Amino acid sequence: MNIADGHNLRHRASTAAVLDFAWDAGVFRADHVIAALSLTRSTALAALDTLIEVGLVSELATAGPDEGYRIGRPARRFELRADAGVLVGIDAGDRQFTATATDLAGRILAREQIETRTFFDAAAAGTPTVDPRERPAAALRAIDAVLAAAGMTRRQVIGVGVGIPAPVDGDGRSPAHRRGFWQHMNSGLHDALSAEFPAVRVENDAALAALAEGTLGEARGQDDFMAILVGRRLGSGVFLDGRLVRGAHGGVGELEGLVYVAEIGNTFGIGLRVENWLRNAHEQKLIPAGHPWAGLAGAGLTAEAALAAASLEDPVTRPLLEELGTKLGRICSVVARFYDPGLIVVCGAMSGSLGDVIAIARRQVGAESELPPPLIVASQFGADVVSLGAVSAAREAAQTVALGLFTGRHQDRSSTP
Structure with missing residues (x-):
């Protein structure tokens, strides 16, 4: 390796490090970079100039006297160019994306949201082995719809994140399921999207x-935590020592072991448990006329509506809340x-209605735990939690390719007559 090659390698490494710093730094100055990365001023400024040149960082107007720079030359200020690209996150459920x-x-x-044929609809129609191109095509339709709404194009997309209701390994693939559900949920999503976009990450929905x-x-700020999705089915995402844990086949967090736990016996989520409980209560005529739950039947019977009208002070709704909390x-x-x-x-569309349920659960865990019990809280994101996680995954994936991608595009522009 000659001197010039060594210099170029060091410059690429320092530029990559500065981009990693800028990715989450907001507005910053060169001295922030120098202190964080232990770079010389000349190295930090050279890296920043490169990032400005390729279009990943912007230099802002210098700060005025009212911002604390009263003596000497105003400091240069920088930030990541948020408009340099687009990220797309997809919550790819069974029936809608x-x-x-x-x-x-x-x-x-x-x-944007699009509807798609569910796995169970296909099975009921006598075609349980559905076209493996169906869900990748649906993902692309959803991407095109949201890009159109944002006034963007596919070429502007840097990263895509997708959450699916199936175990997913570190390569974005899912194992076979005896009924075909997992392989249908993840039928070639990673490969199909990677053919269109620079960075793609497919994960289990609860992991996202x-x-x-x-x-x-x-x-935020926690290294050891879990997120439990409590919709119609249960699933969990597990972070230990600051890292997402997947297992050999992506099965960590699937909670299939609950079938062996007394008083649980399955992976039914709170949503499905609420709907089943209310159906039984209606059949047994346990809900008096005029009660808010009296009108919850048929299409109007949803877990969200039931929980919104439930309280521990109400003798009709209290038994359900106590059962759910336990x-x-x-x-x-x-x-x-x-x-x-x-x-x-505790995450999902109904998480904001589970205050009483979570309070009961906290007391029970505190009474049963030998170790200091975990704190149990409700998510504030409601039904958006998987979509937001998918965007975070897209952003992490984009960070790994951005420098090479933008450098290549800059070189292509420079070499065009």
């Missing part, structure tokens, strides 16, 4: 809920004994 587009700083530009909580929500407490006790999290975040 919700796509969120953001700039590189994570600011939401648009959100955990990522959202760790980067934006209740678990079951959630038992679930949290089981996972706490396996993973020892400091925090468990």
Whole structure:
């Protein structure tokens, strides 16, 4: 290696380090970079000039006297160019895809939702082995819809994150399921999207809920925590020592072991438990006329509506809340004994209506735990938690490719006559 090659390698390494710093720094000065990365001033400024040249960093107007620079030359200020690219996060559920587009700083530009045929609809129609291209095509339709709403194009997309209701390994792939559900949920998503976009990350939906909580929500600053999705089915994302834990096949967090736990016996979520409980209560005529639950039947019977009208002070609704709190407490006790999290975040569309349920669960876990019990809290993101986690995953994926991508594009522009 000659001297020039060595210099170029060092410059690329320092430029990559400065971009990593700028990615989450907001507005910063060169001295912030120097202190954080132990670079010389000339090295830091050379890296910043390169990032400005390729279009990843902007230099801001110098600060005025009212901002603290009264003596000497005003300091140069910088920030990541949020408008340099687009990120897309997709909550790819069984029956609908919700796509969120953001700039590189994570600011939401648009959100769109499309419907798709469910796995169970296909099975009922006698075609349980559905076209493996169906869900990748749906993902691309959702991306195109949200880009159109944001006034953007596919070429502007740097990273895509996708959350699916299936275990996912570190390569973005899912194992076979005996009924075909997992392979249908993840039928070539990573490969199809990677053919269109620079950086793609496919994860389990509950894992992305955990990522959202760790980067934006209740678990910021926590190294050991879990997010539990409590919709119609249960799933969890597990962070230990600051890292997402997947396992050999992505099965960590699937909670299939609950089938062996007394008083639980399955992976039914709170949503499904509420709907089943209300159906039985209606059949047994346990809900008096005029009660808010009396009108919750048929299409109007949703867990969200039921929980919104439930209270421990109401003798009709109290038994359901107590049952849910006891079951959630038992679930949290089981996972706490396996993973020892400091925090468990209860996530999903109904999380904001689970105050009484979580209070009961906290008391039960505190009474059962040998170790210091985890704190159990509700997510503040509601139904958006997986989409937000998908955007966070897209942003992390984009960070790994941005410098090479923008450098290559800059070189292509420079070499064009």
